[in-house]
Amino acid sequence: MIKTQIQIPNEMYRDLKRLAVRQEWSLAEALRRGSELLLSRYVHSDTVLDWTPPLPQKRGWNKLNHKQIKEQAILDQELTMFDLRFIFNIKECRSFPRSM
Numbered sequence: 001m002i003k004t005q006i007q008i009p010n011e012m013y014r015d016l017k018r019l020a021v022r023q024e025w026s027l028a029e030a031l032r033r034g035s036e037l038l039l040s041r042y043v044h045s046d047t048v049l050d051w052t053p054p055l056p057q058k059r060g061w062n063k064l065n066h067k068q069i070k071e072q073a074i075l076d077q078e079l080t081m082f083d084l085r086f087i088f089n090i091k092e093c094r095s096f097p098r099s100m
Helices: 010-023 027-041 066-088
Strands: none
């Protein structure tokens, strides 16, 4: 085992000390356990993962060409503008509000 010295913020020291007392551990044991937990969560940098992103799923605008998608988007925008006029009792709404 290697003996070392570290610097930690006062608040972290206080919280670790309290945890160690509650668990009936030494401060060194609390730090070792925390280090083990951290190391178990992260992959070692020398390990190469054989990972590929998942394949996209067919959702949304299925079987529509670009023109049909654009037409649907314009229709959705017009419906939303109609809803805004109705909700806020606006007589004329020429563009979308930037934020709501």
